[in-house]
Amino acid sequence: MSDPARDRAALVDRLRSRERIDDERVLDALETVPRHEFVPEARRHRAYVDSPLPIGEEQTISAPHMVAIMATLLELQPGDRVLEIGTGCGYHAAVTAELVGAEHVFSVEYHDSLAQAARERLAATGYGDVSVRTGDGKQGWADHAPYDRSYLTCAAPEFPRAVVEQTRPGGLVLAPIGNGRQRLVRARRRADGSLDRETHGGVRFVPLK
Ligand code: SAH
Numbered sequence: 001m002s003d004p005a006r007d008r009a010a011l012v013d014r015l016r017s018r019e020r021i022d023d024e025r026v027l028d029a030l031e032t033v034p035r036h037e038f039v040p041e042a043r044r045h046r047a048y049v050d051s052p053l054p055i056g057e058e059q060t061i062s063a064p065h066m067v068a069i070m071a072t073l074l075e076l077q078p079g080d081r082v083l084e085i086g087t088g089c090g091y092h093a094a095v096t097a098e099l100v101g102a103e104h105v106f107s108v109e110y111h112d113s114l115a116q117a118a119r120e121r122l123a124a125t126g127y128g129d130v131s132v133r134t135g136d137g138k139q140g141w142a143d144h145a146p147y148d149r150s151y152l153t154c155a156a157p158e159f160p161r162a163v164v165e166q167t168r169p170g171g172l173v174l175a176p177i178g179n180g181r182q183r184l185v186r187a188r189r190r191a192d193g194s195l196d197r198e199t200h201g202g203v204r205f206v207p208l209k
Pocket of ligand 1: 055057059060061062085086087088089090091092093108109110111114135136137138153154206207208209
C-alpha cells in the first residue's frame, strides 16, 4: 500500500528541481498539506502526481507545481491577510494557510456544493479557521478587507475591480488573465489604485464565472 506522506515527500522533491520553485517555506507547506484528503476518493491514487484533477462541478484542483509557483510569487508571510477567489476543494487555501495562518485566509467560491465540501475538508485537516463564503468572487469579500495579498484560481479577462480595491496599496494581486490564452499576471497595487504588472508565463485555468 502506498504511504501518502512518503508519496508527498517524493513529489515535493521532484518539484524542488523545477524552475521557479525555490522557496523552502512553500515546499514545506506542500509537504505538510495532505492533498489526498482534498481530492475525491476515486482520484486519491493520483493525489501525488503533479497534475490537475477533477473535483466536481466541472472544476479542477490545480497541479501542485502551479500552487507552488503562485504561493512563491505572492511572497506570503505569516500574518498576511489573504483573499482567494475560487476555493474549489480547499487545497490551495490550505497551502496558503500553512504560510500565513488559517485565520488570515478568506476564500470565495461560486458553487455552494464545493464551498461546503471545502469547509468540511479544511476542518477535518486542521485548517478550520480558513473562512469560506459562497458567492461571486468578482465582488471580492469586502468585510475582511484590506488584504495584503489577493489571488484568483480561475481565469479572468482582467483583475476584478473589487478585488483590486480590497487589496491594500503596496499589496500584491495574482491571477491567470485572459480569455482562452491565459497568462499568470502578478501586480502590485499602487496608492492610486493602478497596477504595476509583471507577466509570468502561459497557464491554463478554468474560467471565472
Ligand atoms: N483553488 C482550487 C482550484 C479551484 S478551480 C483548489 O485548490 O481546489 C477554480 C474554482 O473557481 C472553481 O472551484 C470554480 O467554481 C471557482 N469559480 C469560478 N468562478 C468563480 C467566481 N466568479 N467566484 C468565485 N469562485 C469562482
